[in-house]
Amino acid sequence: MIELHDVWKTYPDGTVALQAVNVVIDRNEFVFIVGPSGAGKSTFMKLIYREEVPTKGQISVNGFNLGKLKPRKIPYVRRNIGVIFQDFRLLPKLTAYENVAFAMEVVEAPRRLIKKRTMEALELVGLKHKANSLPAQLSGGEQQRVAIARAIVNNPSVIVADEPTGNLDPETSWEIMKLLEEINYRGTTIVMATHNRDIVNEMRKRVIAIENGMIVRDQQKGEYGYEI
Amino acid sequence: MKFSTFSRHVREGVKGIVRNGWMSFASISSIAVSLFILGVFMLLTLNVNRFTEQVEGQAQIRVYLQLDTPQEKIAEIERQIKRIPEVANVVFVSKEDGLRRLRETLGEKGSVLDGYEAENNPLPDGFDVDVFEPRQIETAARKIEALNDTDPDQSIWEVRYGEETVKQLFRITNAIRNVGLVIVLGLAVTAMFLISTSIRMTIFARRREIAIMKLVGATNGFIRWPFFVEGALTGFTGALITVVVLMAGYAQVIRSTQFDMGLMMFELVPLDEVIWTVGGTIVALGTLIGIWGSTLSVRKHLRV
Numbered sequence: 001m002i003e004l005h006d007v008w009k010t011y012p013d014g015t016v017a018l019q020a021v022n023v024v025i026d027r028n029e030f031v032f033i034v035g036p037s038g039a040g041k042s043t044f045m046k047l048i049y050r051e052e053v054p055t056k057g058q059i060s061v062n063g064f065n066l067g068k069l070k071p072r073k074i075p076y077v078r079r080n081i082g083v084i085f086q087d088f089r090l091l092p093k094l095t096a097y098e099n100v101a102f103a104m105e106v107v108e109a110p111r112r113l114i115k116k117r118t119m120e121a122l123e124l125v126g127l128k129h130k131a132n133s134l135p136a137q138l139s140g141g142e143q144q145r146v147a148i149a150r151a152i153v154n155n156p157s158v159i160v161a162d163e164p165t166g167n168l169d170p171e172t173s174w175e176i177m178k179l180l181e182e183i184n185y186r187g188t189t190i191v192m193a194t195h196n197r198d199i200v201n202e203m204r205k206r207v208i209a210i211e212n213g214m215i216v217r218d219q220q221k222g223e224y225g226y227e228i
Numbered sequence: 229m230k231f232s233t234f235s236r237h238v239r240e241g242v243k244g245i246v247r248n249g250w251m252s253f254a255s256i257s258s259i260a261v262s263l264f265i266l267g268v269f270m271l272l273t274l275n276v277n278r279f280t281e282q283v284e285g286q287a288q289i290r291v292y293l294q295l296d297t298p299q300e301k302i303a304e305i306e307r308q309i310k311r312i313p314e315v316a317n318v319v320f321v322s323k324e325d326g327l328r329r330l331r332e333t334l335g336e337k338g339s340v341l342d343g344y345e346a347e348n349n350p351l352p353d354g355f356d357v358d359v360f361e362p363r364q365i366e367t368a369a370r371k372i373e374a375l376n377d378t379d380p381d382q383s384i385w386e387v388r389y390g391e392e393t394v395k396q397l398f399r400i401t402n403a404i405r406n407v408g409l410v411i412v413l414g415l416a417v418t419a420m421f422l423i424s425t426s427i428r429m430t431i432f433a434r435r436r437e438i439a440i441m442k443l444v445g446a447t448n449g450f451i452r453w454p455f456f457v458e459g460a461l462t463g464f465t466g467a468l469i470t471v472v473v474l475m476a477g478y479a480q481v482i483r484s485t486q487f488d489m490g491l492m493m494f495e496l497v498p499l500d501e502v503i504w505t506v507g508g509t510i511v512a513l514g515t516l517i518g519i520w521g522s523t524l525s526v527r528k529h530l531r532v
Contacts, residue, residue, distance in 0.1 A: 072447070072448070075450075078442075078445035091440060103445075105236060106444050106445060108233050110232070111232060154444075
């Protein structure tokens with residue numbers, strides 16, 4: 001499903017973000033990526049959704065070799081990957097419904113299907129009643145749920161979440177995690193970078209720790225493993 | 229492209245203009261203002277052109293014949309002049325006509341001609357010759373002079389067309405045309421620059437939106453379309469405002485000059501002639517500039 005073979009990433013300014021990374025993530029796994037700030041977690045995530053390309057090595061997602069992917073094929077790979085961020089990245093002038101429907105319009109889905117699937121996604125995240133609210137009228141947790149609805153509406157096989165609870169209070173964070181767990185249970189692979197110790201320790205999923213651009217730990221039913 | 233997709237792009241393009249209220253307003257205004265200045269200069273240039281054409285068109289060749297040239301000879305020369313390809317029209321001016329004309333020109337001082345009547349008219353018979361193209365006047369005059377070469381009587385006494393005056397006039401009208409063209413071109417470039425800058429700002433303000441579109445898997449073409457529609461519509465709207473204001477203003481100018489400058493021989497280019505040339509050019513230019521500006525600016529943000 002997601003395979004990295006001897007992946008190196010050096011940025012143009014000389015920063016080595018990842019070195020000799022080898023990882024295989026299977027279909028339907030739930031993986032936490034942990035590690036100190038600046039260790040390379042975000043780069044790891046960006047490589048998966050082809051925001052960055054590896055300097056060396058091979059990375060494939062759903063059978064696509066991302067390093068050799070032609071630029072005009074990128075959109076088609078991304079349609080199979082849902083992405084969630086710490087800062088939600090909703091369009092402020094669109095309603096919750098429009099923000100979610102947007103992801104389907106972009107892939108030119110028929111209008112009737114867009115309506116059906118958007119409402120289903122909003123229902124799953126528990127925001128059907130706020131479909132017509134603008135992001136500014138929603139709480140942080142609600143905004144993140146809209147972002148999750150947007151990420152899943154095209155039925156991707158993978159969801160990449162870069163610190164999705166980073167801006168949320170503990171209670172709201174748990175709501176988001178329940179939602180992600182539910183989505184994972186329905187058959188979507190989830191790769192989530194996080195600094196949230198409680199969540200990692202409580203959920204007991206696979207944990208990959210990255211330090212100085214290298215994978216230093218990869219354990220099933222793992223723990224957060226850092227003091228802070 | 230599916231029709232539903234196309235209508236979505238148009239809808240989004242229109243929405244984009246409404247949503248970015250102030251930026252759209254800025255773009256539309258800058259397009260309107262630049263095109264308005266351009267339009268004013270186009271109208272000026274058109275009218276200067278029309279004026280110079282009228283002045284040039286008045287240039288005429290006068291042919292004077294030897295005194296006592298017989299009637300048949302006169303008719304023969306008239307035929308020969310008519311056969312010259314550059315010549316549009318030949319009018320015979322008898323010596324009586326010449327005398328009357330001279331009296332009119334002299335006006336009050338016409339009395340100095342008293343005593344010169346039909347019997348002792350000192351003036352020769354002649355022709356007024358019009359040419360098709362004012363610029364051919366010199367060639368035509370040479371050809372008329374050359375008619376003497378085959379004529380044993382050398383019946384043509386003199387050919388005049390105010391050489392120096394005509395040449396001077398052409399120099400001036402050429403200069404006016406060229407200066408007008410340069411100013412119009414310069415303004416067109418300025419307008420393009422202004423417009424592309426303001427559209428670029430609109431798009432810069434929306435780079436976030438573009439980034440999100442890319443993230444959820446929009447193709448570059450899909451991202452470009454609404455901006456394309458928006459740019460075209462912005463340009464078109466600005467141009468349309470310009471044309472309406474410009475034409476209303478021009479109609480007013482025509483109306484007021486009809487009275488104030490009624491005595492002038494010069495007539496402004498009529499409105500219905502200008503609406504399609506100037507109006508059409510401005511609308512086409514505005515739309516093209518809008519499209520060009522948005523395409524250029526979006527491309528910059530699509531590179532990843």
